[in-house]
Amino acid sequence: MTSRPGRHFLQIPGPTNVPDQVLRAMSAPTIDHRGPEFAALTTELLASLKPVFGTTGPVVVFPGSGTGAWEAALVNTLSTGDRVLHVETGHFATLWQQMAAGLGLYVDFVPGDWRHGASPEAVAERLAADSARTIKAVCVVHNETSTGVTSRVADIRQAMDATEHPALLLVDTISSLGSIDYRHDEWGVDVTVAGSQKGLMLPPGLGFNAVSEKALAASRTARLRRSYWDWQPIIEANRRGFFPYTPATNLLYGLAEALRMLQAEGLPEVFARHDRHAEATRNAVRGWGLEVLCADDREYSSSLTAVLMPEDQDADKVRKIILERFDMSLGAGLGKLAGRIFRIGHLGHFNDLTLAGTLAGVQMGLQLAGVRIDPGGLTDALDVLRAE
Template identity: 80%
Template structure:
């Protein structure tokens, strides 16, 4: 067993590094989740979550992964056989499609190359052709964690409106919330799906749905089976400060601390920090002579960068060297990108020196793997940071 000194660099695009103050908050004694102290915590949390989602409406918290929050979005708004429009922007869009099909929904899935986000023009043309309004929901992954591509949700909303279509808009923000500008109310999103383990700087274990009035109306008649995921009992219990099940109490302590950190820094500053670190990372990649997977300058992710390797190189071999030599974890290629890309996470509790160390480790790992790179890549990133 190799002796490691220093701190492990966890540079996957989630779960992210959990701040010490969040860990300390989670270490507090568990309290009675039916008592007045917990009720006060719940009310404080729900109020603080609104600005992060960009909503004045309800936010439902589940003790779940983001996958559970996906299911909640679908089963609360749709019925068996309902038609859903989805887009193949990457691995997680595919998984959401598979879940929808498993629930008995009819998914019209638009093929994609995994290098571009959702095309608003395609949204408008597909919905304009649906004169019978058989499409009940449009499902979009805001930031595709497998590719580092961010779809333009505001433009998707405008496309739906231009088509004059009543479909609900469901958006996955698992790897964008708290890292990339997002506006649930302003962009007319009906259900926003999120998880705790990325921009919210927590361990995995909390799932979220931000819900519009239109989505709540749809939930009254939606016919897919639901029990644990049902919004109504949660929202009703939340009005009294409680949950209809045993909540993940200590994760909620951590959430309160993380939300305070985001509020103190200011969300515009948080988004600018992430965008700056993403720009520095792309400068390094291009300086090395490698290619960023995202092919549209308008869609670069502030959360992560996926690096496309030369055809004759195995991205996982590079990741293995970096882990063994420098104790740093990078994200693997998922689905069709297996062995073709590695992913650098630069989201959450993160600063300039952490990014500089990350990129230095990547550059050394590439060199040790025999990948021909220009060492000026790191300098290019540092120039952006300066």
Template identity: 80%
Template sequence: MTLRTGRHFLQIPGPTNVPDSVLRAMAAPVIDHRGPEFAELTHRLLAALSPVFGTESPVIVYPASGTGAWEAALVNTLSPGDRVLCFETGHFASLWRTMAVGLGLDVDFVPGDWRHGADPEALAARLAADPAHTVKAVCVVHNETSTGVTSRIAEIRAALDAAGHPALLLVDTISSLGSIDYRHDDWGVDVTVAGSQKGLMLPPGLSFNAVSEKALRASETARLPRSYWDWQPVIEANRKGFFHYTPATNLLYGLEEALRLLAAEGLPEVFARHARHAAATRAAVRGWGLEVLCADEREYSGSLTGVLLPEGHDADKVREIVLERFDMSLGAGLGRLAGKVFRIGHLGHFNDLTLAGTLAGVQMGLELSGVPLASHGLDAALDILRTP
């Protein structure tokens, strides 16, 4: 086994690097999850989570991956045979659709090219063709982790409002929350789905639903089977500072510290930092003469950048060389993008020098892989990073 020195560059778009202070917080002893100290922790956490989601509605925490939060969003609001509208924006949007079908929902899947986000005009057309309001929910991935494309949720909400359509709006923010501006209340989202392992700078293991009053009313009549995922017992227990299941105590310690870090930096500053690093990364890609996968500048992701390689070149080979030579992990192309795309994660606990090192490693890996490229990609990124 090759001996590695220095830090490993984990530049996949999640799980992301965990700050040292979060790791230290997680190392604290476990406490009684039925005791008063834990109740105080729960109340502090729920209060600190609200501004990150941009909501005054309940935020429900599960010991689960983001996939669990997907399921919770569906089973708490819908009944067998309900019609839902989903947008094919990438691999994870497709997986959410697969889950919905498996749960017995009737899914209307709006096709996409994986280079654009959810189309508000396409939504408006679908809603106009549904005067009977048979569509019960619209499911959108805010930031598609497989592509680096961010859907315009405010415009999706506007299309629903313009149509006067009562469908619920369910939004996946797994790779955008804490990295890209998001507003659950202002954008009229009914259920926001999130996970701990990306912008929240934690290991995998926690997932979240932020839930509107409209979604809570829908849960009273929804008939999809639910037990572990049922919102009501969690909300009831949270009022007293507890959970109706055994919580992931040490992850909650880490969450409190991660939320403290976000608040100390300030969310607007966090979003600006991510946008700046994303712009520098795209400058590097174009400086290499390569193509950013996202095709609409309004939908550029602050969390990650998908890089499309020329025909005849294997993105996985680039990733393999970068890992072997420079001890850096890049995101693979998923689904229909396998071998065609690699993904550079630039989210979470991240700074200018980390990005500069990341892009230097990518440039060297591309050169060693025989991908034809111009040599000024890194310089183009540094020009942006030099600017305060």
């Protein structure tokens, strides 16, 4: 391959850019995962993770992907033939419901248009109609990575409570944790699913479940088969600072450093930074004369922005030009949005100048692709970034 100067702009919505501090932390020599030094590391890590999830309960860490953490959430709380309510908000919500069906669960899939988040009203309607209380869990993607739409989890919990339905609430935060305000305990979430490669600023390889007392109680009677994903052995071993199998030691070094960085900046400041960068990006998109895919301003994502292309334009052509000319990767449209959108990731280890460079590259790529845009879009974004 031809060598290119400068750094590659990885502006997909995950995996995100890994900070130098985290890379250096991961390069430390591996230690004995059954020794006292590792036990101290684990104890500190698990305590530091809880505020990021907004919980005082256990957070289970798996060597695995977010997909594995999806499965862990299901198999620890449900039994074969149980009925679960999934809400279609995009590609990843669709994949999660397909997994649930593959595990032997009966899936009630609430259809969606991929431009809106999960409807609290639709969830309440389905639960209220379930007079026999056969629905055991409601599964929602907090921030749909394929669309740039953030569901209102607190409102969904309120809707569930209004029906007095006992279903568990399972929430995917894979592209929102550490980037968008999230409150596991306060919002009454029973299992929060997350991954390492987005707001936590790590490479892929760690999956997480934050678990409520209600979910722990459900795990004692759940009958879906599980072994590797079983919470109980991990929680028990974690009490002593260990894991029941070999953990991803060097990724845990990186996680410890990433958590220190989030703590040093402050979570409210992290969320405000992401909100501001998202607003600047949306200003650019509208300034260009294009359309943000998310159709409800209450549900704008602060992790990424999906840009809807005109009917006569191919989003993948734009992405190809931007990659070849400016060495920048943008997210592709997934599923039924393939070729219709591109996605700009603005999450994780990210600052104003990086966003300015990203949006300049997008603007030039659109122009080179022959898309009619107003070049004032970049200026509209910079106005947000200049503001105090």
